[in-house]
Amino acid sequence: MSRAPRESNSLAAGIAMLARQEGCNSTLHPGVVVYHLTAAEPPTPLLYPSSLILVGSGEKQATLGDQLFDYNADHYLVVTPPLPMLCKTIASARRPVLTVQIELDLALLRELLLDVDLRPPPQPARAARSVFRAPLPRDLEDAGARLVACLAEERRTRALARQTIREMLFLVLEGPYGDSLRALAEGPVSQLSHVLRHMTTRFTERMMIGDLAQMAHMSVPTFHQHFKTMTGTSPLQYMKAVRLTRARQLLQAGGLVKTVAHDVGYESESQFSREYRRLFGAPPSASTQLTPREER
Template sequence: MSKEQIRHLVEKSVHEDGLMDTGVAGVKLFRASDPVPCAPAVYEPSVIAIVNGVKEAVLDGKRYVYDSSQYMCCPISMPVEAGTPAASRETPLLGIYISLDTRVMTELAIELESVAGASRMQNDPAIPQGFTLARWDDGFTEALLRLLQLSQSPADMTVLGEGRLRELYYAILKGDAGSAARRAFGVGNEIARAIRYLSTRLSEPVTIEEIADQAGMSRAVFHRKFRQATTMSPLQFVKAMRLNHAAMKIAGGKTVNEAALDVGYVSSSQFSREFKRMYGQSPRQWGQAAHPSARLA
């Protein structure tokens, strides 16, 4: 019943395609009623919960399809392809986008680990991936409903919004996506810290040794753990992040040269070659196609 209430709240609030602010920082509702093929995007740390329709994402060649039975949790920045190929006027995609605030998630993850026992996580050799699908459990569903119900009162939203969002974060940390989220924000978050470091320096030349140093690891150990967390090698990840950011910038109206420079390419010809190799189109062809999914991932 709670999930139906959530769907009703979203349907009642969003009448046009696009993103809509809820009044709580980082929480948005969205609607898409036209099919959009998967296109390059960058998922920042976030959760996406679908209440109607189906959404798709492709990470390193693996396709993830999710609907109202699972929510998507991406606790670290990831280069993906995302779209809404099945959306239609009859069956629009409806959902909630929740940005994961690093400070609050870190506080909660460390507090949760201190209660549950951080040693258990530190001794676990598995590195949860930076992209996962999680079951809508009772904790997540009830917390999300309580957060969205605040939209009925601006005063409640202002006074209680931050606390209800914190409650939702806690439900995520305790749910099926909790292992990946705790690893990204709590004890043992070396790979996540390295990715945050990299994400702020896409326009600069950065070596793998430099990123490994940020994680406090040797190059070999860093390479192995990075691939476990992201499914890609560090070099593949850097290239995908730069090209996906560039694709989004071009779709947003920047020129090919501007986009190339913004993500650290000095040679426009090299940028064009690598872009076409990854996406099957030249940057100019990509811009002319005006991919909407690069703006609404």
């Protein structure tokens, strides 16, 4: 009989100290943000960055296709490439969601693999996972708690944050899905992840499938096949989701519909409004009435 997950763990107090505002809070270390969420939210399309996410309290659910990933005080989540997914927030003022999100630094990951020569043990071949959830071991929880503690002070952040993140990556590599994290640094997964990062940072530009396939060093048919396996969608639908989730953030921050449509790469405001409604179930104007939040 499985036990219920803990309501909180040793990261909660440290995250609460750093997350002074509702929603997303930056920290002293680039690539690390913390979230404080006190309102429940139904499954909503969001763009998850390539990241390791640890939860101090509360619970969230990510959905990719027909796969559901619960992450909470007893389970961490890893998203290897940037992925549009549905995100459900299970939170209240009494039991807020407190999370720390650590960007996966490919240079640091490759450095780690080179230094310690982490060879995966022999096992049956299996496809690398774009997203995985795993039980949070005590040593990874302890490292996460030390990370959020050092982020409270600039000198400690400079001295300790990078090496603590490196330790956390090592522990994930030694976990049940370490091969999926390792794949991010080498082979077809690495090649595609480079393309996905390019697409999410330059999403306003017009992109040709042939150019993206060439960037991944693949033929167009092979690129389509690997892309669908990794993201669960086509390059066109992926780019559309990236643009629209970014548009939602801009609208919630007070942007005008016409300006936002242009800023995320749409030439036609009417097309933007149609596709926005199709994805979010409401017109863009509805998002301008919401409290600005960036959630993962």
